[in-house]
Amino acid sequence: MWSTSLARASISLRSNTTKTCFGYSKIHRDTCLQLHSSASAMAALVIAETDPTRSQLQGSSLAAITATSQMIAKEEPQDNEIHLLMAGFSSDSEAVKKAKGIQQISKIYVVPSPNEATEKLFKYGVAEWMAPCIQYLQDKYKFSHIVAGASTFGKNIMPRVAASLEVSQISDITGVEGSDVFIRPIYAGNALSKVKCTDPVKVVTVRGTAFEKAVLKEAQNLPVEELSFTPETNASKCVKWLSEEVSQSERPDLTSARVVISGGRGLKSADNFKILEALADKLGAAIGASRAAVDAGFCPNEMQVGQTGKAVAPELYIAVGISGAIQHLAGMKDSKVIVAINKDPDAPIFQVADYGLVADLFEAVPEMTKLLDQNAKTAVHS
Amino acid sequence: MKVLVTVKRVVDYAVKVRVKPDGSGVDLSNVKMSMNPFCEIAVEEAVRLKESKVASEVIVASVGPSQSSEQIRTALAMGADRGIHVEVEQELPPSVVSRALKFIVLKEKPSLVILGKQAIDDDCNQTGQMLAQILDWPQGTFVSKVKVEGEKVQVTREVDRGLETLELRLPAIITCDLRLNEPRYATLPNIMKAKKKPVEKLGLKDLNCDPLHGIQTLSVFEPHKRQGGNKVESVAELIDKLRNEAKVI
Numbered sequence: 001m002w003s004t005s006l007a008r009a010s011i012s013l014r015s016n017t018t019k020t021c022f023g024y025s026k027i028h029r030d031t032c033l034q035l036h037s038s039a040s041a042m043a044a045l046v047i048a049e050t051d052p053t054r055s056q057l058q059g060s061s062l063a064a065i066t067a068t069s070q071m072i073a074k075e076e077p078q079d080n081e082i083h084l085l086m087a088g089f090s091s092d093s094e095a096v097k098k099a100k101g102i103q104q105i106s107k108i109y110v111v112p113s114p115n116e117a118t119e120k121l122f123k124y125g126v127a128e129w130m131a132p133c134i135q136y137l138q139d140k141y142k143f144s145h146i147v148a149g150a151s152t153f154g155k156n157i158m159p160r161v162a163a164s165l166e167v168s169q170i171s172d173i174t175g176v177e178g179s180d181v182f183i184r185p186i187y188a189g190n191a192l193s194k195v196k197c198t199d200p201v202k203v204v205t206v207r208g209t210a211f212e213k214a215v216l217k218e219a220q221n222l223p224v225e226e227l228s229f230t231p232e233t234n235a236s237k238c239v240k241w242l243s244e245e246v247s248q249s250e251r252p253d254l255t256s257a258r259v260v261i262s263g264g265r266g267l268k269s270a271d272n273f274k275i276l277e278a279l280a281d282k283l284g285a286a287i288g289a290s291r292a293a294v295d296a297g298f299c300p301n302e303m304q305v306g307q308t309g310k311a312v313a314p315e316l317y318i319a320v321g322i323s324g325a326i327q328h329l330a331g332m333k334d335s336k337v338i339v340a341i342n343k344d345p346d347a348p349i350f351q352v353a354d355y356g357l358v359a360d361l362f363e364a365v366p367e368m369t370k371l372l373d374q375n376a377k378t379a380v381h382s
Numbered sequence: 383m384k385v386l387v388t389v390k391r392v393v394d395y396a397v398k399v400r401v402k403p404d405g406s407g408v409d410l411s412n413v414k415m416s417m418n419p420f421c422e423i424a425v426e427e428a429v430r431l432k433e434s435k436v437a438s439e440v441i442v443a444s445v446g447p448s449q450s451s452e453q454i455r456t457a458l459a460m461g462a463d464r465g466i467h468v469e470v471e472q473e474l475p476p477s478v479v480s481r482a483l484k485f486i487v488l489k490e491k492p493s494l495v496i497l498g499k500q501a502i503d504d505d506c507n508q509t510g511q512m513l514a515q516i517l518d519w520p521q522g523t524f525v526s527k528v529k530v531e532g533e534k535v536q537v538t539r540e541v542d543r544g545l546e547t548l549e550l551r552l553p554a555i556i557t558c559d560l561r562l563n564e565p566r567y568a569t570l571p572n573i574m575k576a577k578k579k580p581v582e583k584l585g586l587k588d589l590n591c592d593p594l595h596g597i598q599t600l601s602v603f604e605p606h607k608r609q610g611g612n613k614v615e616s617v618a619e620l621i622d623k624l625r626n627e628a629k630v631i
Contacts, residue, residue, distance in 0.1 A: 124546065126548070127511065127514075127521055127523075128514075128520050128521065131515060151542050152523075152524060152539075152540070152541040152542045153541075153542070155507050155511075155523070155524075156511065156521075156523050156524070157511075158511075159476065159506075159507070159508035159509075159510075159511035159512045159515070160511045160512065160514065160515040160521070162477065162508070162512065163477070163480065163511070163512040163513075163515035163516050164515050167477070167596055168475060168477045168595050168596040168597045169476070169477070169506075169508050169512075170597070171505065171506050171507055171508060172505065172507075181600065184505075185505065185605070186408075186503065186504055186505055186602070187393070187399045187408055187502070187503055187505070188502060188505070189605060190398060190399050190401075190408075190605070191399060191401045191408050191602050191603070191604065191605070192602070192603050192604070192605050193599055193601075193602050194599070194600040194601045194602070194603070195597050195598065195599050195600065196597070196598040196600055197596055197597055198596045198597070198598060199596035233518050234518045234519070235514065235515075235518050235519055235520045235521075237551075238519070238520040238550055238551035238554070239520040239548060239549070239550055239551075240548065240549040240550075241546075241548055242536070242547040242548060242549055243546070243547045244541075244543065244544060244545065244546040244547070245544045245545040245546075246543045246544040247544050255542075259630070259631070283631060291560065294561075295560075295561070300544065301526070301540050301559075301561060302540070302541075302542060302543065302544050307502065307505065308420075308499070308500065308559075308560060310542070315630050316624065316628075316630040316631065326395075326396075326398055327395070333605075333608060336630065337624070337628045337630050338608070338610065339620065339624070350610065350611060350613070351608075351610050351611055352608045352610040353610045353611070353612070354608075354609075354610060354612060354628065355612060355613075355614050355620055355623055355624065355628075356610075356611070356612065356613045356614065357613070357614050357616075357617065357620050358613065359617070364617050367617045368617050368620070368621065371617060371618060371621055372621065372631075375621070
């Protein structure tokens with residue numbers, strides 16, 4: 001289906017194999033030839049993203065597992081297994097032990113790394129390393145679906161995986177209608193598109209807030225297959241992971257918090273974000289921001305909620321000093337309850353807010369913090 | 383070195399689109415169209431690389447309908463040197479666009495290809511990554527800082543955890559995030575000059591690229607409408623409602 005390329009010159013020599021069956025090195029090709037004929041039952045593969053500092057599966061991966069179980073629900077029983085790839089981990093690592101507690105998973109693949117540098121390339125989701133690794137697994141086991149969370153990790157890797165398998169990729173799905181039919185938002189969430197994927201393997205990323213997270217229970221006795229893999233592509237040799245800058249926060253993770261308080265341009269300065277923090281403390285909330293607030297330097301970009309930032313769907317979303325541009329609404333309008341505090345009664349945010357308060361945020365937010373404080377005290381006394 | 387930058391014609395970011403009643407798509411008749419905002423950032427970055435003498439030539443490419451020539455002209459007015467327009471009749475997914483771009487890359491041999499991180503219409507966020515894979519080049523996605531040093535480029539990426547820095551050996555693919563730069567406005571003299579810059583027209587056939595792909599759009603529909611618009615009079619009332627009516631605090 002795809003046009004010729006230099007790297008693919010040898011495909012015609014192996015025309016008896018399926019078209020997705022070509023690894024980057026000769027060794028992989030041979031393995032793939034042998035295993036192809038024996039594999040009949042199919043499974044789906046979920047690419048695990050773990051927090052590199054906490055050995056813990058990210059919420060977006062747990063939501064991807066739930067979405068995947070919906071995709072394969074109608075398949076034959078022997079086909080509806082979900083396997084999990086944990087690249088950069090060894091079988092006895094803490095992260096793998098924890099992942100064994102996910103009941104929907106039947107098997108875990110690990111790719112331990114010989115040194116720290118390659119471990120980082122896998123754990124931080126460097127696409128030039130992850131994509132050939134996933135392609136290698138696909139050649140070996142022929143999964144029906146390859147799924148990841150639509151986090152920056154999944155968005156970075158999965159189109160590369162799809163291109164390597166010569167298939168399409170479906171981004172950021174919010175609904176599963178069948179094993180090959182998905183719902184995804186387009187035009188900043190102003191329309192929903194129902195798409196059918198006709199490719200032999202479905203490469204999909206999943207919006208984390210649209211699916212329940214798979215629950216971690218007591219660890220099961222799951223098979224863990226260890227793979228030794230080093231990509232031999234040009235791209236993999238041309239990339240080095242250097243460093244990261246992470247903003248430290250005691251607050252809950254923005255994409256999984258039960259309550260989110262977001263500030264916009266109306267806060268006027270970075271210092272003023274402190275009044276949101278006091279309220280967030282009372283409610284156990286995460287703090288988000290509009291693009292205007294991020295661009296003005298009030299807060300770092302990873303706090304941005306919207307079409308091009310993070311999508312959130314908490315039980316309670318409080319928008320403070322945010323007008324409600326299309327791009328911001330795209331990231332929060334699936335929240336259960338939306339509160340808007342804005343002094344402009346005509347701000348578009350009020351059209352989606354369940355409770356709108358037209359007031360000066362510099363008075364309303366501290367008052368809200370204070371009242372919650374008093375109420376809490378009364379509750380303790382009574 | 384040569385830099386290739388890509389642009390897409392999309393509905394203007396400020397337009398609130400409507401879904402067609404027959405569910406076949408969104409209604410784009412008489413709607414303002416513009417260059418995808420992320421593509422503007424890509425063009426700006428390419429032009430800056432030329433101004434700082436890192437790039438010798440900036441080529442702008444677009445795969446789109448005949449009217450996409452307007453967006454190519456805009457990029458030329460911003461400072462790109464020449465254009466390549468792959469004219470296509472239907473809207474194509476990233477898997478096809480990336481294959482078309484691959485042939486342009488093989489023809490022009492740029493050291494760096496800069497794309498936007500996503501188009502604001504299909505919201506796919508795929509083309510740059512797919513192009514990088516089929517060229518077997520390294521990729522720097524969601525980039526907010528680019529530093530070219532000889533045969534290497536250091537990119538700072540906007541990731542969920544914060545920022546991350548990678549080093550890529552050229553040739554490489556970069557996709558831009560919003561905070562990479564602030565695109566300039568084209569001045570009138572530059573718009574006039576842009577009219578004289580060459581634009582090559584090609585079709586998918588010239589690129590030996592077929593438009594087949596594995597995605598069928600079954601229908602497009604309106605998302606669930608929220609019943610908002612209720613106002614409260616005071617902070618006390620707000621807290622009371624959140625606690626006793628919505629029961630979320």
